[in-house]
Structures are given as structure tokens and as C-alpha cells.
Amino acid sequence: MRLRAAGSWLLIAVLAGAACGRGGGAVVLATTTSVEDSGLLARLIEAYSRDRPGAAVRPLAVGSGEALELGRRGDADILIVHHPREEEEFVAGGHGEDRVPLMYNDFVIVGPPDDPAGVAGTGSAAGAFRAIARAASPFISRGDGSGTHGREMDIWSSAALVPDGAWYVETGQGMGPLLQMASERRAYTLTDRATFNVMEPRLALTILQDGDPALLNIYSVILVTTSRRRAEARELWRWLTSERGERVILGHHDARGRSLFRTYLVAHRTIVEARADGGVANDDDARPGNWSTLRRRFLCRSVPPQQADPACG
Amino acid sequence: MNPLAEAWKLLTSGDLYLWEVVLRSLYISGTALGLAALIGLPTGALIGLSRFRLKRPTVALVNTGLALPPVVVGLTVYLLLSRSGPLGRLDVLYSPVAMIGAQALIAAPYVAAISLAAASEIPVDLRLQARALGANRLEAVLLALREARASLLAAVAAGFGAIISEVGAVMIVGGNILGETRVMTTAIVLETRRGNFGIAIALGVILLGMALAINVLLVSIGRAGLRRPWSS
Numbered sequence: 001m002r003l004r005a006a007g008s009w010l011l012i013a014v015l016a017g018a019a020c021g022r023g024g025g026a027v028v029l030a031t032t033t034s035v036e037d038s039g040l041l042a043r044l045i046e047a048y049s050r051d052r053p054g055a056a057v058r059p060l061a062v063g064s065g066e067a068l069e070l071g072r073r074g075d076a077d078i079l080i081v082h083h084p085r086e087e088e089e090f091v092a093g094g095h096g097e098d099r100v101p102l103m104y105n106d107f108v109i110v111g112p113p114d115d116p117a118g119v120a121g122t123g124s125a126a127g128a129f130r131a132i133a134r135a136a137s138p139f140i141s142r143g144d145g146s147g148t149h150g151r152e153m154d155i156w157s158s159a160a161l162v163p164d165g166a167w168y169v170e171t172g173q174g175m176g177p178l179l180q181m182a183s184e185r186r187a188y189t190l191t192d193r194a195t196f197n198v199m200e201p202r203l204a205l206t207i208l209q210d211g212d213p214a215l216l217n218i219y220s221v222i223l224v225t226t227s228r229r230r231a232e233a234r235e236l237w238r239w240l241t242s243e244r245g246e247r248v249i250l251g252h253h254d255a256r257g258r259s260l261f262r263t264y265l266v267a268h269r270t271i272v273e274a275r276a277d278g279g280v281a282n283d284d285d286a287r288p289g290n291w292s293t294l295r296r297r298f299l300c301r302s303v304p305p306q307q308a309d310p311a312c313g
Numbered sequence: 314m315n316p317l318a319e320a321w322k323l324l325t326s327g328d329l330y331l332w333e334v335v336l337r338s339l340y341i342s343g344t345a346l347g348l349a350a351l352i353g354l355p356t357g358a359l360i361g362l363s364r365f366r367l368k369r370p371t372v373a374l375v376n377t378g379l380a381l382p383p384v385v386v387g388l389t390v391y392l393l394l395s396r397s398g399p400l401g402r403l404d405v406l407y408s409p410v411a412m413i414g415a416q417a418l419i420a421a422p423y424v425a426a427i428s429l430a431a432a433s434e435i436p437v438d439l440r441l442q443a444r445a446l447g448a449n450r451l452e453a454v455l456l457a458l459r460e461a462r463a464s465l466l467a468a469v470a471a472g473f474g475a476i477i478s479e480v481g482a483v484m485i486v487g488g489n490i491l492g493e494t495r496v497m498t499t500a501i502v503l504e505t506r507r508g509n510f511g512i513a514i515a516l517g518v519i520l521l522g523m524a525l526a527i528n529v530l531l532v533s534i535g536r537a538g539l540r541r542p543w544s545s
Contacts, residue, residue: 062506063506063507065507065508066506066507066508069507069508143491144503144506144507145507169490169491169493170490170491170492171488171489171490171491172489172491172495172499172500172502172503172506172507173484173488173489177488181407181488183396184395184396184406184407185407204396
């Protein structure tokens, strides 16, 4: 009988402890599966915990679509996502603020090394998709409203195609599991370069098309307005957009020593400094017009070798 | 529209996506259960009815099957079926066949362990009596099993309950592919993640209904079983 009573008290204590732990000041960072699968998320959390001991961050790697949903419901405090159209809607709807480009890399089209659909010679993302559709070669889509899925849909639109047929398969999983599936089924897919580089040794896939400006992949960090931990979230935002944060991001390499994400140290310093000047309320920076100026400066300074935007001058 | 209203609408309007997923779950789990019963019932029952030197450790081994984590079964099946694995040439990974196989492996120990327990409950005298009345060995065994048929049904029901609500193994070996390997549990995970709570709730209601139905069945078998035909 005494043992049973002790057991009950222990159970109550554990539950109470668990409930307390959840309350706390842990900032919920919702981000994409690509940020996690590439290993960057773990590195960011670790570095932040070292710089700010005592600051608790709870990372959730879902998809951009779901991360934005979490933001709308107030279940996340800060987001790192890569779905520009939905991000703009999110901010316009008043759910987010201080949306700033954090880092970028590109999407690539991967497939079986023997390339049955002849993607390698097409020269563009839309061309590659057209070749795959024409050959009815197996293609696997995220099908989950993520940033990658959004970009894939954009490319299908630009190729004036609606993918349909037994060759086109939608799976509701993250980028990592999808790549494994594509490798097993010898299928084509669209993926971000970071996740692919990290998983490459275990996959029977190669990059068949890249370098198209339509494949540029910019990740933004956004603060959630309905967050209950605004102060802590802003702390994390400041750290991420600081030089320290950017060095951590740049320092994240794959097994061959390649940087998986690139950043642009100066472009968004203007926004950061403007805000640090005590709420100058310079919402000019957040207006669509200046966003594209920012994006252009962002592109021109740190463009991968294959891309040369004539607008850079 | 709030999620509950949306769920109701989906349930009553014959939504194609919803019912396709439900039917596929029933097909995969039903087939797996059939295989599991085929393997588990005779194995468990015969072990329970027999007496042999290694019976105790054998019974312990079968009962460990009840503690086997389904997701570990999924991992094992995945490693077996992947291209770099021994059965890779079959090319069945990410298909319903792989899911049926994994679920059969999960359910079989359940069915075996519970049939074993049920068979152990049958009084030894019953078979002796049957033999005395002229039945041969096989007829005696079948008669004994007939007496315990309610418990054997419970074994099958328990196996079904275990696999219909399982999500890890079917996600790993199936891949949650729309129109091919998406079942109720994996669909609920995806739709919850996408924020489509209406359909997630609708699927959850159906899944809950099935689980409750199985429980009711088990309870009624249990109650009926209390009136043992041979103890009067």
C-alpha cells in the first residue's frame, strides 16, 4: 500500500514538473525541414545556447506552410521560412513583423544518374520539368504546402504544365525522407541544395539541373506579433541577424567543406540598424518596393558563380 | 468554417479523399490481420495446448512479442526491403505490400500470445474426455479450440486494434504517398501538420469509432466467456 502511494506521488511530481517545463520562457522557433535536415538548426541552437546560457529555444522543424500556420495561431514565436508569397501574406495580415532575409542557397533538380528524361541538357528549371513530364518519368513531390512544394508548383506553372498521371507522386513527408524515397524509386525531385549535400553520400541521385534564377532560395526570419514571448524572441532575432549569427550560418559546411547556406552581411544591416535606432518606425524598409531593392543587392553581392543578374550592373 | 463543422461536413458528404484513405487502411490492416491470424492462431493455440520440455521459455518468447515496438518492426522491414537490403530486388518498398508485411509482423505476436493464453485456459480433461469418447487426436484439438473460440476471436480483435492505430511502421515502409500508401494514421499526421484540422478530425473520429467498436467487442466476449460451457 505504501509503495502504491509513493508511486502516485511520484507520478504527480513528474506531471507537475513536465507542466512547469512547458510554461517557461522557451522561445518556440518554427522552421523548415530543410533547415533541420541540413544540420543547421542544431548548430544554431547550440551556438545560441552557448552565447546566451539560460536562454531556452524549442525548435520545431515542420514545413514553411505549417510554420506560418503556427505563427498565425501564436504557437510559435519566431519563424525561419522560405515561401516568399506566403510570407508576404503573413506579414500583410498582421501576423508577423521584422521580416528580414537571413540566408540563401538554391534549389536543385535531382534524379537518377542515368537521367532517362534528359533533364541535364535543358538549361532551365521549367525546361527540366517539361522534359520529365514528356518522358513521364517518376517525379516525387512534397505535396505538403512547404516552401519547396510552393517553388515546385511555381516551376510547373512557369512551364505551363499541370503534373498529372501515375508518374507524379505526392508524399506528405519532409525533404530528407523524400530524398531517400526518390533514391529508392529512381525518381526525379526538387530539393534544396543543403539537404541534398548532406544526404548525398547515402543517395543514388545526382544534381541534373541548377543555376536557374528561378531556383534561388531565400530564407527569411520573421517575428510573430501574437507571440507571448516577444522579448526573448526578439533576442533570438537580434542574434540571428547579427554578425555572430551569420558567421555561424556561414560556418556550417557539408562533408566536403562547402558552405550550405550563404548570407549577406551588409544588405539587411540597414534594416537592423534602422530598427536599433530606437524604433524609427521606418516601415519603408518593409515595403514591397524596398524589399526588391534589398533582394537585388542581396543577389548581386553573393550570387553563386552560375548566376549573373544583368540588373546588378 | 470551424474545424468541427468541416469535419462533420466531410463525414456526411462522402468525401472521396477521406473514404479512399479509410478503405485503404481497412484493406491493409485487414489483409495483414488475415496473415497474422493464419500464423498466430495455430502457433499460439498449439503451444498452449501442448506440453513439451521448452514450453516455459517458448511461452516467454511469444509473450515478448506483445512488447515489441511497432516502429522497430517498421525499421527492420525497411532495412530488409531497401535496395541495399537482402530483399531489395523485390522492389516493394513504399507500396501497400510492404505495409501489409510490416503490420502482419506486428499483429502476429499479439494473436499468438493471446491465443496461447486462451488455449492454456482450456481444461486438459476436455481433450481426455473427447479421446475417451472416440475422437482422434486432431478432432480432440479442434474440439478444444472450438470451446475457446471466443477467446481466440478476442486474440484476433486485439491484433486488429494494435495495427489499425499504428503510425510509425506504416509511415516508414509506406511513405504516406497520396493515392497509394496513405492510410488514416499517416493522413492524420500530414493534415494536422498542414493545419487542415477538419479532415484530421474526421479521420480521427472514424479511427476512434473503430477502436471503440473493437473494445466493445472484446468486452462482450469477455463477459460471455465468464459463462464457461464446461464448468457447470
